[in-house]
Amino acid sequence: MIAFRPKELQRITGVRAASRKTNRASFCGVVPWFDLENLMGASRTDGTSFEGIIEFESLLEHDFLVLTRSDGITTEVRPQPRKVDWFDLRSRKWRVHIPDFAVVRRGCSRPIYVQVKPKVKADVLAEELGLIADEFHRQNLPFEVWTEVEIRRQPVFGNAELLFEHCGPREDVEALDRVREVLRNAPRTVKTIAQIKEASGIGGRTLGAVLRLHILREVALDLEKPIDDRALVRSVRVIRDPAADQRAV
Structure with a gap:
């Protein structure tokens, strides 16, 4: 699937045309993430990302990365970092959840697992997300749900967009x-x-x-x-x- 319409893509750098290979993972683009104190080597990321590059799968995920890149407390972001089995009480079946990102914040040794969802969808899935959060917390894994309400809050997000332009190697x-x-x-x-x-x-x-x-x-x-x-x-x-x-x- 393709998460963006062409007009929405025009405001984002690092987006490439979809192919069969990228479609299988709903891949939509990348955000650069350089270690500015060590420009000779990009910061390390895991999963499907290259060093210094973080993949995103929706416009809202892109905006989340822009926000965290310049918030002053986030030191590392890893996309789709792990699988967590959780029991769905509604269907009485085990299911698997993969969070969108693992975020490491300054002063914290453990990553925080983040799910990015539009507010409307998060509200519809509130019960399911609650069960997922319960399982993460049971395994002592911090879990957060972020929507456009938190991500695009002004003037913070406008400032983040401005700062993001100055996060590159030049x-x-x-x-x-x-x-x-x-x-x-x-x-x-x-x-x-x-x-x-x-x-x-x-x-x-x-x-x-x-x-x-x-x-x-x-x-x-x-x-x-x-x-x-x-x-x-x-x-x-x-x-x-x-x-x-x-x-x-």
């Missing part, structure tokens, strides 16, 4: 170093993007640099508020000094 090194310098020398620990833009002198490149630094966890943006010139930028770790790094070498 970066504006000059702009990053200039923004780091401004933040390192700032008299206050919190500045707005507009103030950083004025102090850096690099104009529109400032926003991209700040977004990249957020992805790198060198600064923190409040994702519950729109990211614009008024957004506050808070340093969360020591900003690197490239000149000092060079002298050390």
Whole structure:
């Protein structure tokens, strides 16, 4: 089956035309997932994914990956990670469930298993999903159901889409170093993007640099508020000094 109509595919990169091979798994596209602190090697994924690439099977799954890529707490996502047998009390039969993703979050050693469903479908399947969740919890496996209500909540998802554009391997090194310098020398620990833009002198490149630094966890943006010139930028770790790094070498 094909989960997308052509017009819906136009807003997503990494989608390829379906073939017989891809159809058997309802495969619809891929999302890049690079380890930005080790760009010489992509982050590892398991299952059917290549290193640095995560497959998705619906537009909502794509949006879930975009959201988690820039949420600041998700470190790894694996598609269709395992099978779990569960007993269907309605039919008195054993069935098998494969969650859409296993998500590893910062500070947690165990993955959380996630099922992504449209809200309407999740409501219809509420009893079944409840039985599945009970079996996961019985096996001490965290289980969550995500719908568009949680995934596409604004302004968080709009910010995630903006940040996702800066999750790739390319970066504006000059702009990053200039923004780091401004933040390192700032008299206050919190500045707005507009103030950083004025102090850096690099104009529109400032926003991209700040977004990249957020992805790198060198600064923190409040994702519950729109990211614009008024957004506050808070340093969360020591900003690197490239000149000092060079002298050390």
